[in-house]
Structure formats: structure tokens, C-alpha cells
Amino acid sequence: MSSDPITARGDLRLTRITKSYGDFKAVDDLTLTIPKGSFFALLGPSGCGKTTTLRMVAGLEEPTVGSIHLGETDITTTRPYQRPINTVFQNYALFPHLTIFENIAFGLRRRGIKDVKEQVDKVLSLVELPHLAERKPTQLSGGQQQRIALARAIVNRPALLLLDEPLGALDLKLRRQMQIELKWIQREVGLTFVHVTHDQEEAMTMADTIAVMNEGKIEQMGSPADLYDDPETAFVANFLGQSNLIKGKIDGNDGDNLVIDLFGQKISMPKSRSHAVDTSLYAGIRPEKFRISRTGTAVRGNTLAGGRIEDVSYIGVSTQYVVAMPWGQELMVFEQNDDGVPPFNKGEEVIISWEPSFTFGLRGDEDIEAGTEVNPEEIDE
Amino acid sequence: MSTKIKDASIPTIPFKARLSRWFGRNLLRIYMIFGFTYLFIPVAYTFAFSFNDSGKSNLIWKGFTLNNWKNPCGAPEVCSALGNSIKIGLLATTFATILGTMIAFAIGRYQFKGRSSSNLLIFLPMATPEIVLGASLLSLFLVFKINPGFWPTVIAHVMFCISFVVVTVKARIASLDPRLEQAAMDLYANELETFRRVTLPLVAPGIAGAALLAFSLSFDDFIITNFNSGTLITFPKFVYVAAARGIPAQANVIGSSMFFLALAIVIAGQLVNRKKAR
Numbered sequence: 245m246s247s248d249p250i251t252a253r254g255d256l257r258l259t260r261i262t263k264s265y266g267d268f269k270a271v272d273d274l275t276l277t278i279p280k281g282s283f284f285a286l287l288g289p290s291g292c293g294k295t296t297t298l299r300m301v302a303g304l305e306e307p308t309v310g311s312i313h314l315g316e317t318d319i320t321t322t323r324p325y326q327r328p329i330n331t332v333f334q335n336y337a338l339f340p341h342l343t344i345f346e347n348i349a350f351g352l353r354r355r356g357i358k359d360v361k362e363q364v365d366k367v368l369s370l371v372e373l374p375h376l377a378e379r380k381p382t383q384l385s386g387g388q389q390q391r392i393a394l395a396r397a398i399v400n401r402p403a404l405l406l407l408d409e410p411l412g413a414l415d416l417k418l419r420r421q422m423q424i425e426l427k428w429i430q431r432e433v434g435l436t437f438v439h440v441t442h443d444q445e446e447a448m449t450m451a452d453t454i455a456v457m458n459e460g461k462i463e464q465m466g467s468p469a470d471l472y473d474d475p476e477t478a479f480v481a482n483f484l485g486q487s488n489l490i491k492g493k494i495d496g497n498d499g500d501n502l503v504i505d506l507f508g509q510k511i512s513m514p515k516s517r518s519h520a521v522d523t524s525l526y527a528g529i530r531p532e533k534f535r536i537s538r539t540g541t542a543v544r545g546n547t548l549a550g551g552r553i554e555d556v557s558y559i560g561v562s563t564q565y566v567v568a569m570p571w572g573q574e575l576m577v578f579e580q581n582d583d584g585v586p587p588f589n590k591g592e593e594v595i596i597s598w599e600p601s602f603t604f605g606l607r608g609d610e611d612i613e614a615g616t617e618v619n620p621e622e623i624d625e
Numbered sequence: 626m627s628t629k630i631k632d633a634s635i636p637t638i639p640f641k642a643r644l645s646r647w648f649g650r651n652l653l654r655i656y657m658i659f660g661f662t663y664l665f666i667p668v669a670y671t672f673a674f675s676f677n678d679s680g681k682s683n684l685i686w687k688g689f690t691l692n693n694w695k696n697p698c699g700a701p702e703v704c705s706a707l708g709n710s711i712k713i714g715l716l717a718t719t720f721a722t723i724l725g726t727m728i729a730f731a732i733g734r735y736q737f738k739g740r741s742s743s744n745l746l747i748f749l750p751m752a753t754p755e756i757v758l759g760a761s762l763l764s765l766f767l768v769f770k771i772n773p774g775f776w777p778t779v780i781a782h783v784m785f786c787i788s789f790v791v792v793t794v795k796a797r798i799a800s801l802d803p804r805l806e807q808a809a810m811d812l813y814a815n816e817l818e819t820f821r822r823v824t825l826p827l828v829a830p831g832i833a834g835a836a837l838l839a840f841s842l843s844f845d846d847f848i849i850t851n852f853n854s855g856t857l858i859t860f861p862k863f864v865y866v867a868a869a870r871g872i873p874a875q876a877n878v879i880g881s882s883m884f885f886l887a888l889a890i891v892i893a894g895q896l897v898n899r900k901k902a903r
Contacts, residue, residue, distance in 0.1 A: 302811055303810075303811075304807050304810075304811070323810070323815070324807070324810040324811050325810050325811070325812075325813045325814055325815050329811075330811055330812065331807075331808070331811045333804050333807070333808055334804075335802075335804065337802065337804040337805050337807070337808040338808075339805060339808070339809070339823060340805075340827070341823075341826045341827055350809070350812045350814070350822075351812035351813050354812060354813035354814050354818060355813050396812070397812075400812070400813070
């Protein structure tokens, strides 16, 4: 424990962290381990506490309760400049009075590193901007500033690199390109990246592990595929992609499967994918897992009959349907345009079917609107 | 030479409309010329009369001479008065800038009890008539048995300059992104290094501006100085006293020099800024 925190290495462990501002808890009893070398994303809507969490890890805020460890070293109250942690700030926060070279050299010089020039040159070529060394930050484009901010942080080879909405200020095309580049750089330098974002696509593209945060707590943590395929809460189901959530009742067992009654129609789903606590549950199915067939044709798997096409939108790669069900709910269905079947028309009677193993089950007392009312363009301050 | 073809289909603009359009386009320029003329006639007059071969009274043009410029200390006491003013100005500027900058940081950066009232109180010396400030300072000094003179004048000048420094520096601090300081701390700079390497260089233009303002306020001050300087003669006091029997042309030389010095500083500042931005 007596070792200098600046040399600490290892997993980042947040233990029962709470951060209160008066009566408001920005972060509420959060426990989290981020393994060394991973690309970890904290994903959530504006005000969910993800930026506060990041600032506590950076040392810019102190938790009200709880502890932060890096490896075996307690860094809860360590000053930001004594932590082997660097941050890429949301609006880059490049020093406007220094050249690009001096911006990148800043951390090296403070630590009294010898071969500053060599290291700065190396990282400048890593981000492919060696010709900009003598410029001032204001002379750079947004994308270039973003890379310099990244270079300024990684040149220090920190145990942990924090990225606070790093791509938020870039346009869509540049953002896509930088997502791929960031992931490449992370693999190249082998540092632990912790990435905070409200953009679910960005998190899924880059991170190996995502923790979805809501109201100061972690809703669910796992790989992008786990979170998407088997969400445990309505918030996760809605915040990551879109979901159809249909109210039902558990009506019995069939081996490893549960039999579910959805408004009088029976379906089955794997027991392991149900997160219900009693017999009431919401059956969740992603829109692209559904298939639509004309009434009267033979179909496999789970089926729901009595649908009527309410709306058709042709998107190119897929066709999106809104299907009105007999119990008054409208379901979203995305069909790939790959089977040569002509699109369905508005008003047609259809059957909806899907593989039972794609179903996930949520608790029956969930708010099925949770996570849907989020403006994806919002930027968390 | 091209031949002008009169085409009936192109309507000619009547003279009156052309005239009003010309005025519309150039009104601002005309107004600007009048404005600057109004502002600079006194300066030009002062400059011109610094070359007057005046003798005792510099009121009537008597002929051109460079003697006043060659010998600016020619008139009795003019240079010792100037020296006093510069000394007082430099001391007052130094103290007022340091104290004012610290107050500006306190008010601009920290939340504390009484912050908004300090913010308000700092404006009071700017709003109080100088004649009142000068008179009450004098009685204050006398109560404490301090005789008017050099140091009481410096203290008085520091007092009225601080407010201007605070206001100027505070504006600069307000425009400073706190994330820059956080980024410095994140990059292994402790509090002192962060201040020295990031905060101070970014606030420096504001501080420099405040110092220039403080110096010119101090150099220029007559009313408060007159109450608190006792027998000490400052440049404004010298000019005021001299006015009764005729201001020597050397006063114009010093006035003009000050003007050109200030102009040079402003231009140099602009050039440095432009170079930095490039």
C-alpha cells in the first residue's frame, strides 16, 4: 500500500462508490472492475453519472463514499497529477498558448522524461500528424485536434486512458473513421481504455465490455453481443437498439424452456434467458429477429397470428414494418430484402414468427418505456 | 475608348438616388472621420505646440523650434515632477496589479461567503467621486498621524487602481476554460506548475492590460493626488500650477511623448498577438 501511486498498474476497481451533490446522487453505490488491457465503455444517457464516474477515476472529483483501487494501490484521494491516468477531454482542452509539440510534451516534461523529442515524434506519427508539430491548436481542424488530444494522453503510457465523449464534436463520417482508428490504436499501444459515451453504436463498435449506466447505477455489464442479445432490463433493451416488449404470463415448463402466454397465444423461450421474478413477464424480441408470413403459410418456431401491416418503410438494406396486433400493440419488424419475396402491403393480414432462442424475458413490473425517451444527440456535460 | 451605347432598356439611375446611395454607403466613413478629428485635434494641438518657440507662455504660436525636444527638462521642476509621477505610477501599478489579480482570481474562481457582496463592493471606488475619495483619504491619513507625501499618494493610487485591475482581469478569467487547468493537472502538473504554465500565460494579456490601465490612471491623477501628496509635485500638479502663469512648452513635449509611447505599446501588443495567432 505504501507504493507510489504513479507506478501503480493493474485492474481498476471501484468499490461501492457514491457521489452526492446535496440530495442528488450522481453516482449511487457503484461497484465495478475494469480489467487491465481492456477497451471498456461506460454507456448511458445524459446525466446518468458516467462522466462523474470518469472524473472520480481521473481525480478531478472525490467520491463521497467508496474507494478506487488501481491494482493494489488505493488512489481514492490521490491528486490527479499523482495518478498514472490520463484523460482525453470532451472538447480536447488543448493548451491554446502552446504549440502542438509542446502540448504533447507537457506530461513528459512535468515528469522529467529525457527523450521528449523522440517520444513526441513517435506519437505524432502514430496519429499520422507529424507535420503539425509547430502549429497552434486553433489552426487545426476538429478531427486533428481530437487526435492531438489522444496523442497528448497516450504519449505518457498511462495505466489507464480515459476518454470523455471523445468523438462527440465530430461529424458522423469522421466519427466512424475515428472509432475504427481508436480501436486500432488501443490494440497497438496495449493500454486500458475507459470510454464514456451516450452513443450506443460508438460503444458497441469499439468496446470489448460495456457497462450500461442509468441514474447513477449500472444496469447491466457485458460484451456488446451479450447486452444486445440478452438484455436484463427494459432500459438496456431500449437504450441499445430497439426492442418489442410484449406483456405475458409464464404458463408452465417444457424441459429447458418456459411456456409463455401472450394474450392467449402460447410461445416458448429458454429458461436461462428469463429475468422475471414471478409469473408475470415481458417477452422481448428484437425487430430484426421477427419474420413476417402471409396468413395461411406454414411457419416454424414461435408464432403470433392476427397481425395486420400498419406501415411499410423501404430502407434499402431492409424493409421496416409496423404490425398491429389483435391486443392493440404495434410491433416493429425489420425484414432483410434478401429473399425475393415482394414486400407486404399496408393492410395485409400476416403471421409473425421467430426462433424461440431469440426471446428474452424481462420482469413483469418493468417500465417498458425506460430508455426510449433519450435523445441520442445529447451531450453529457 | 469604348463607344457608349445608349440602351433604352437599361434604366438610368437618377442623380438624386445616386447621391443618396453614395451617402448611404459612405455615411459611416464620414462619421468616423468627424469622430476621430474631434478626438485627435487636442492631441495634434499639444504636439504642434511642443515645437513652439514660446519663451514663457505657450499660448500663441511664435515660431518653430526643436529646442523644447532637445531639452525637455529645460523648464524648472518639470522633470522632477515627471520622475515623481513615474515612480508613483510604477509602484501603484505593481501593488494594484498583484493585489487586484489575486482578488480577481478569488472572485472569479472560488465560491465563498460574501462573494457577491465583494463583487459589488469592488465597484464602489470606481463609482465614488474622486474629490470625495481624496478628501476622506486625507482625513484618514491625518487621523493616523501620517503626513501627506510620497507614500500616502502611492497608497491612495493603489486603492483606486485595484478596482480597475479586478474588473479587467476578472473578465479574462471568466473566458478561461477550467478544463485547461484540469487537463494540466491530469498531465502531471501540480497546482503551482498548473498556475505557472497554463493559468498565468492564458490570463497574462488581461493582467498586462490591467497594468497599463492602472499606470495611466495613476500617472494622470490630479484630484486625489492633490489632497494626499503634500508638498510633493507630480506631473499633473506641475501642469496645474504652471497653468496659472503659462505652461512651458516642455509640458507639451512630455505629454506628446507619453501619447506616442502608449501608441507604441498598443501597436507592439497587436503585433505580438498577430504573430502568436499565426
